[in-house]
Amino acid sequence: MQATIYDVAGIGIGPFNLGFAALAESLPLKSIYFEQRPAFNWHPGMMIENTTLQVPFIADLVSAVDIRNKFSFLNYLQQHARLYQFCIKESFHITRKEYNDYCNWVIGQLPDCHFSHRAETVSYNAAGGYYEITVHDMIQRQIKTYAAKKLLVGVGTSPALPAFAQQCTKECVFHSSEYLRRKKYIPDHTTVTIVGSGQSAAEVFYDLLQLIDTKHLKLNWITDAERFYPMENSKLTFELTSPDYLHHFYGLPAHKKEEVLDRQYMLYKGINQELIDAIYDTLYLKQIHDGRAPAVNIQANCHVSRITGSKKEGFELALYHNELEQPFELHSNIVILCTGYKYEVPGFLDEIGNRICKDEQGRLAAAKNFAVDRNGNEVFISNGAIYSHGFLTPDLGMGPYRNATILNSILGTTHYRLDKRIAFQEFGIPGLKQQTVYEHAVS
Template sequence: MDGLATKQILDLIGIGIGPFNLGLAALLEKTECNSLFFDKKPRFEWHPGMLIEGTTLQVPFMADAVTMVDPTSRYSFLNYLHEQNRLYQFYFLEKFHIPRNEYNHYCQWIAEQLPQLQFGSEVENIERTKDGYYHVTVYSSSREERKTYVTKHIVMGIGTKPYVPDRFRLANQDRIFHSSEYMNKRRNTRNAKSVTIIGSGQSAAEIFYDLLSKQPDNHYELSWYTRSKGFYPMEYSKLGLEHFTPDYAKYFYQLPKEKKQGVLQNQALLYKGISFSTIADIYDLLYERSVGSNDLNVHLQALTNLVSVEEWNDQFRLSLYQHEQETSISVTTDIVILATGYHPYIPDFLKGIEHLLEWDENGQLLIQEDYKVKTKVEGQNNLFVQNGELHTHGVGAPDLGLGAFRSASIINEIAGEKIYKTYEKNVFQQFGV
């Protein structure tokens, strides 16, 4: 069933309901903005494949959907605790970094209170009319119907998607898979005779620790390879964290574009690497297991690239290359877990307007400082992006701690007034001259 949903012109349509557009929807409560948000998922889920018991956010709880611009909001994490009758338990917990599954439940709690959120609804196409409005075609899987909505503004919050190099994509996806699917395939993984993890970041470390913890019950061989120089910690010093602020985003945005990629590469440990606590947990467990010269049946190796994977006698044969020694090795394993990160992508629904948008030489959208996508139609760039501006705004783009600020900036721009107070100076250091 197709049709025009309504003659009413919406102020805003949000595409994707992850933490950032969820926060935007919550913060819109202080405005008269008429909005709808769509996501093809049946409900809010934040990285469900990585909700491993004992894992925490890597940012303080204040990086919730609203607090950094509106600490009095009823959608704050502290009010969530109050409504859940958990304030005293959290008070005695005395931790800034909350369990990851609690953050997911907090976001679901917000989503249940916002009627403008429509899950099970996939945006299929966007077109721009001569009068400057967007026509957004949405398919609802639950109602099995397709409707077109009209809006003045769009905010894309589709995030990134799991990245697996093409040469590692094999037919047997139950036994070679991306880390984002780990919890769905953990039982099968624990029943294998050998498991190999590829990658060097937090996801790889959490999966390794989870499997290491259960190894005595299942007796699998456990291996972990990374091309990085070592199993290094993420930079988490207080002055280093000031890179995840509006101040640094402003500084980075103003850098010449030919410098930006090099700067990001040199800052890898600001947003990649492993937390100190996870590294300590892994080491402590390895130490305890090795008492009495016990055989750990564990292999950790850095400086080693995965070159190729092939199916071999109901296993996988991995070709690896130690790039300092310039030596190739071959190993076999039952399960391969690829903690190969996430990449931004251009969604198919932009095809209807892609000719109006400005792109850089790498095929990425050009994003203005106010998070609008640059367009070829002067004065008609009312398409905003959340967490798609790493290449233009720097390392803070995917950070939860900047989400509320970015949402507030977008709301202030759309409303034409300062609904939310933001500050010019948030750090002690100065990033530029």
């Protein structure tokens, strides 16, 4: 019996690959998707009560390119008899919990999504012209092989731990992705230090601030950044999230892209203004209520170079004040590292390394259609293209546009009409067609 050859196999089922599966569901494509986790649970360690997405609800899995799609967030609300309540609530931003529920609602309608299935290796069958994916089915405890003409790699990112924390006990010095799992073990009468200045750091600090009196905590909030930047959300700045800017950025020279990304820090790593306000207001009200300043220490311009100590004795953080140019130390019992995430080339691509394009730094080099194979239309990535396509890459709102671009490429036709001009401002030189100078691959 001839084994099934799928049109597309997706590896990883996060929001981006899930959005692809949702858009592809009604198309004449035979697809299958694998995820090593037992179920979809989006950033469970940071599912803090009432925390919201930083993008509006319209940045769901499908609406940006197919507003009538049955997998839209608005249809999810309607199917759960909450549409009118949501409208009355008058908020564009939904909680992470509701977003997670929405994604699971979509998954429940997509039988081709397989969890507890870990991709081990990918090879290329030259005679058949397809890829073979070796998958460990952790439910049946079997190794299975699947064949597909195209691959969609969406394995996401992993916590970025700074070098100074590599040798520390993970029980007391841990990444924010572990926060909720470890929060209940934070003892009373202890000092907690949060390192970082982005949204995650602010959410952790604010959450612990609610417990500062009942658990008698002392909180340090430390960042290397010059200040605690709010996320830039003016309307003209929002045009940088448009297809116009994506095409402009893609056409820049590689060295210029690195410079631009360094300057765009507050566009995608800033803190919601409402959260900054809530933190300040809480501190102010606690000071009035208690008659003294809360037991908090908030410091920018402080670089952490080393952490030493133990669970029993606590930890000493060696810091350097960037403006005063002086070292100093802080003592802490718990250190929470809100230091972001990193993308790594997945190991299962090693066997097809000769078919994959990389840049000089060894990063996957994505073409304009997000393909990373040398033929430009076989292996696609749904994340990890920040150095080719810009800061929009990890943005949830970018997912539908990218997925529609990939689907158009796979289908060989413009099934999804994608707006290319929506911004009022020019990002290049008016009247001059920008030449794409980004090299697809150097290796």
